[in-house]
Amino acid sequence: MTIQTADMDATRAAAVHQNAALSREGLLERVFSRLFRGLVYAQIWEDPVADMAALDLTRGDDMVCIASGGCNVMSYLTAEPRSITAVDLSAAHVALLRLKLAGARHLPDFDTFYRFFGHADRAANVRTYDEELAPRLDTEARAYWEGRSLRGRNINMFANNFYAYGLLGRTLWFAHLLARLGGADLRRVLSAKTLEDQREVFEAEVAPLFEKRAVRWLGRRRASLFGLGIPPAQYDKLAADGDGNVMPVLRERVRRLMCDFPIAENYFAWAAFNRGYKREEPRSVPPYLEREAFGTVRKGAAHVQVHNRSLTDLLAEQPAESKSVYVLLDAQDWMTDAQLTALWSEITRTARPGARVIFRTGGAADILPGRVDPAVLGQWHYDAEASAAAFRADRSAIYGGVHLYRLGAKV
Incomplete structure (x- = not known):
């Protein structure tokens, strides 16, 4: 489904703008949301290994995730969930995840895939895009990568260290x-x-x-x-x-x-101190870029859908009890109480027994109690032990807390 740019700008604004436009805080919020119109994260900054351990992903799971840079969605495929639905308000992030999925499905071998997304700085990547990937992308993703700026086509970033962009x-x-x-x-x-x-x-x-x-x-x-x-x-x-x-x-x-x-x-x-992955053996890369995972990632890529829209709106269209895992990143830190309750109402409606939700917060405290309608949040159990373990394991180290909720009362 294609979302018009004006509609997406309005949705993004609703997620960030919490103060009057002419107030000091309101002006800062509008500067921030404008910066988020383009590519923000070449790499996502939540540890997928910590996520997968906390969530105990299985082959029967149907996941809903915020896409961001796409590497966590790709990495979750190593656990072979049944399906992943990814959403993002950034058209650039959606185009990036669709490019990664096309690469996993259609590039001839792991070495070509790794050269493109692991090294991400080879001139051959642009030729690979033109010959192998462009014909297999949807219209919106292809338009993004072939769009132009002062550096030429956007796809040229993969010839000049994509992770520096x-x-x-x-x-x-x-x-x-x-x-x-x-x-x-x-x-x-x-x-x-x-x-x-x-x-x-x-x-x-x-x-x-x-x-x-x-x-x-x-x-x-x-x-x-x-x-x-x-x-x-x-x-x-x-x-x-x-x-x-x-x-x-x-x-x-x-x-x-x-x-x-x-x-x-x-x-x-x-990524922080080298602005690119460790390429010498043993490599240090996200799970989806490990050689032994390539076959599993290639197979699972066909079971990922990517949408340029808000998570709450997408969930509102899903059947009841149709999802089992929700990955919210730190998006809730941006939300008002009303937005949080609307999101968790849809999560609760679409969650099936045994569902789990994981998210990060900038501060250490869980932000949901007292802000989400108790009639909604009361249906969920906060797993303090698993949350603390996930926080300790999260190598990205930039968040104050990692939080895991499970549907149903504590047993």
Whole structure:
């Protein structure tokens, strides 16, 4: 189903705009939503391995996910769910996931697939697109990749390190520049051999940056975090964990990303500090880019549907008790109480017995109690143990909490 651009802009605005247009907060919200019209995430920043363990995915599951950069949807295919329905308000994210699905289904072998989406910086990728993928894409996705900007066709990003592009990619470039100006080299951590080495790099190179006047000044500006996909409402949740000061919160999350997981095994750290995956063996990549997963991903790609629309609207059209797993990323941090209740009403209606919902929050606390209609939320059980385990396992390290709900009363 094609959604007109004006309709999608209105839907995106409804998800983000919570204040009057001429208020300070309202102006910030409108700047943020405008930035989200294009490509934001070349790579999604929630750990699919942590998700799959918490959700205990099975072959009988029918999933509903927010697409974002698409790599988590692709990675969930390694668990062989029966179906995945992915949605996103960004036409660029929808086009990216459709490109990945076409690659999994139609590229001749794993090496070609990996060159395209793992290296993502080879001139041959553009020829592969023209010859192998373009004829197999839908009209909207093809229009996006063949659309033009100052760099030429959008597909040219895959010849020039795709993971350096998008709003997040540009923000990471600026973070590296700011670090260099402050006398730090973020790439040093990539050569660390042990967790202790990683901690030493953090203390020597990164921790002092958070004391720099320019960094502290930027941290006090909500707009400075827009490039990380953090709208004003989510900024406030981050700051709340630091008693109103976002800097200690950001410092701790960078420390966790850099220090708590072996660098060789954390592709999120490579994406942040290398702006691209670790390509030398053993590689550090999302599950869908692992060689042994390619056959399963290729087979499962036919069972994924991708829609450019809001999650609540899509669920409203689904049959009752038709879905078993819902992956909401951090989208609820943007929502009003009314929007949350509308979403969870549709989740509850479409959920079948045993259904699970997983989501992230910018702050540590679960945001649903007291905001979602108790008659709706009361039908779900918050799994505190699984939530805490998923948070500890999440290598992306940028969120304050991971939360898992199960349909039905606690047993």
